Amino acid sequence: MTTLLLRNGAVHSPADPFATAMVVENDTIAWIGAEGAAAAHVDAVDAVLDLAGALVTPAFVDAHVHATATGLALTGLDLTGAPSLAYALAALEDHAKRRGLYGAGHVLLGHGWDDTGWPEGRPPTPAELDRATGGATVYLSRTDVHSAACSPALLALVPGEHGDAPLIGAVHHAARAAANAALTPADRLDAQRVARARAAALGIGTVHECGGPEIAGEADFRALLGLARDEAGPDVVGYWGALADDPEHARALRADLGAHGLGGDLFVDGSLGSHTACLHAPYLDDPGAGTGLTHLVVEQVAAHLSACTRAGVQAGFHAIGDAAIGAVTDAARELIQGPHGAAFRALRHRVEHAELLDAQAVAAFAELGLTASVQPAFDAAWGGPDGMYARRLGAERAAWMNPLAALSAAGVPLAFGSDAPVTPLDPWGTVRAAAFHRTPEQRISVRAAFAAHTRGGHRAAGRDDVGVLVPGAPATYAVWDTTELVVQAPDGRLSGWSTDPRSGTPGLPDLGPDLPLPQCLRTAVRGTTVFAAEGSLGQE
Structure with missing residues (x-):
């Protein structure tokens, strides 16, 4: 057994909001608390890591990557x-x-x-x-x-x-x-290694790969899952975007590919940028685009959800436009009223992107137990009164793009990702984008955004026992060089920051728009270091 003591820092943990040290035994967190009390809880340590004031958090989960x-x-x-x-x-x-x-x-x-x-x-x-x-x-x-x-x-x-x-x-x-098809197997593996290394260097401990026959094919998907098994790095949870005909087909497809679920980029529609997201009303800036494209109709969505639910397999769809999202919720509502309603909710079927939702659609997500796997960086890139969304849809419809606060208030589970390479791997930038949404009414707190990008990603894959730093949890964490740790006051999202220790709430970095983002110093996945910044945090 190898025991590592991380000391002289700040540990973001609900077990102790004032923790300054953490002990890791092999792949598991053994203890968290004040540094001076460590000796009373562990017999001996094999190595000590001086954090020099750095912050330790759960590693991020990017819930949608390629x-x-x-x-x-x-x-x-x-x-x-x-x-x-x-x-x-x-x-x-x-x-x-x-x-x-x-x-x-x-x-x-x-x-x-x-x-x-x-x-x-x-x-x-x-x-x-x-x-x-x-x-x-x-x-x-x-x-x-x-x-x-x-x-x-x-x-x-x-x-x-x-x-x-x-x-x-x-x-x-x-x-x-x-x-x-022009990529050789070596080309593919090299690219996958680069992507996993970049994720590790950004404090990402898990990625959800959204593959499929129309994305990069079976060989690519199998190669990535094999790489994650054979080489240290961020964990890979694989979603395969292909329709299942019946429960037996769903089980066989998942088992054959080693997929976690049958979803991800299983396309109901396309994207707003390419005028292919499926809408109820036409695009304003390109009459020739009409209302976009439909790849799957309600009956196909319902058949896939039924097959997966009866097989005990998590399903999901790529749906961006309001008409595409409506197809998913209409199909789900049919199933949830039948004999498999409880199983349907338990599987936490996902909707990837889920961008254009009005209040009725948000309520439907909450009613149906759907998980919203979303990308706040989309709003940072294309939101606002002068952004691409407004040009495509007009200001009134664009105001309902990426409604993070509405989803959160309704109790819809959120999982944050990047859809890399659509937007870059950038977890703290994603948290900041959610807290400073271009539509002020849709901003959420840094605390809520951080939870969606850590524990929320694990929960979206049905894993409730990971994503926080507590004794007994997997030792998957990241260490950060950051600005002052603060606790956001409940009376405002852009002001009213507090460091009052009486709050008893673990602090997070101040992510104000003009401040530098935290820099990753080290990332560990189940106790194995998968990234260490050069010249930082020497072990004693």
Whole structure:
């Protein structure tokens, strides 16, 4: 048995709000309290870690990621933030030449462009991609990953006639599959290692991988789960986005793939950025888009929920637009009134993204026991009166995007994620985005946001015994260099911070918009250190 004492810091624990030390035995938290009392609770320690005033918290859970795509974006062509079409094309050409991918026969994958603010007012055309890369096979996913600009060489691999517009819907899925087929198993593993290492360096101890036949395929999904079994790093909880025909099929599919649940990006609709989220009323900025796309109808959603519920398998769907969310709640309401209602609620079926919900939809989530797996960074990127949401929907509808406070007040379980690479892995940035929502009425406290990004992620996967630092819990934690620890007063979300020790509430970093975010010094998963910042926290 190996025993580690972490001392001289602050431990965020409901067991002791004033704790300064923690003892870990092998993979389990053995004790938490005041440093001077440690000797009375453990016979001996094998090693001591001087925290030097640092904060220890539960490690974060990112409840929605795409590991391979995230790793490729971190190491390859990432056009996030490109200010213009001209800039994006120049970056593409430079990347192709620097990486030796210029010319016919080469395959180049990129991500992150967003034309909504470009002065040219349009995405790149196939001919422009061809010229920039000398005829390479190019796949460039939009920032929301629901459309892609493709070169002529890639379009030639996709059945049908194609114009200059980015591909959407089933044709986009076919193009993505063709592009991913160019990845070797080694390429895939390298990207997955990069993504897991980045997560660990940000204090993330668990990620929920949302895979599927239309995302990256079975080989990718199996490889990531195998990597997580074989190599130290953040845990991976796998969700597979494919429909189950009946309970036997649901059980067999889960067992064959090693999936935790059959959901994640099981698409009911697309995204607002690509005009493919399914809405009750048309898009304002593109009449030609109508009300978006529908990938699954109510009957298909109901059949999948029924099969999974009867099999005891957690289900879930990607649903962003109000019409898509309505399809899920309508299907769920049919089932919950039948003989499997209790089992339905117990499984905590998930809705990924759940962006456009009015008060009636929020109430339906609470009634049906659905979990909202959401991404506050979406609001930070696209919310507000001048953001993409307002342009797509108008101010009145946009005000109901990502209604975190309404969901929280209704008692809907929340799990926070990034949807990386759509938005970056950035847990403290996610917490701040929730606390400073661009619609002030939808802000939640830092404490509530932190809980949604730690314990909430575990609960979304049916794991109620993890996500807090208490004796007997798994030793999955992160250590932070941070600003002053504060407790948010109940009378305001943007002011009224308190450090009054009489509150008896564990403190969290002050995440004011102008303050630096905490920096991760160390991450441990079940007692194994999976990240340690260079030159920090030497063991005694």
